[in-house]
Amino acid sequence: MDIGLVLQTDPPASKLVDLMVRAEDQGFTYGWTFDSVVLWQEPFVIFSQILAMTETMTVGPMVTNPGTRDVSVTASLFATLNDMFGNRTVCGIGRGDSAMRVIGRRPNTLARLSEAMRTIRDLAEGRAVEMNGTAVQLPWVRDGKLEMWMAAYGPRALELCGREADGFILQLADPTIAEWTVGSVRAAAEAAGRDPGDLTVCVAAPAYIGDD
Secondary structure (H helix, E strand, C coil), rough: CCEEECCCCCHHHHHHHHHHHHHCCCCCEEEEECCCCCCCCHHHHHHHHHHHHHHCCEEEEEEEEEECCCHHHHHHHHHHHHHCCCCCEEEECCCCHHHHCCCCCCCCHEEEEEEHHHHHHHHCCCCEEEECCCEECCCCCCCCCEEEEEECCHHHHHHHHHCCCCEEECCCCCCCHCCCCCHHHHHHHHHCCCCCCHHHECCCECCCCCCC
8 A cells, every 4th residue: 555645835845845755755655735826836846846856756736627727738747747757746636626716717527527637648648639629749758657546526526537537536534435435436437347446546635734
């Protein structure tokens, strides 16, 4: 079992980077941050520093969304980090409840999220996609690899996660709810002809950077 750390990107960013470095030294393998850039600082800038200061830690947002960033921008961000640091990112993604509402917009639909997951993954791994009737590809991607881990709560979102995502992010830890949601995602994966055991399950809770 891998263990990760979830932190808010509150200033100073240097403190967050230092905590991630210390976490890797203590055996943590994943470093996550929120992605709501009005509420907190820009995570992808900070990811580059974490990756530069660590050796094996995998980083990613918990979670980004397809509304506050164009999907081609998101794909390029991940592909650039992976090219620089050796495929050490995961794209945690969801509907963007807080990130969208804080700028006066509604969360993304599940249809848009589904399309975004496919587009971001394909672009970041070097494949061509069609966007607005135009063929788009990142020609500089070399051996790119990006898993899409989806945050989900309701039945329709859980079904989408099991059908299309590489991992399931559950951002709470109530045992009864966890049993139901994980079971729902695995059942959806099996119904889609996938092996439920191939789907990564990530149970997450935020950590607070205090003054100590």
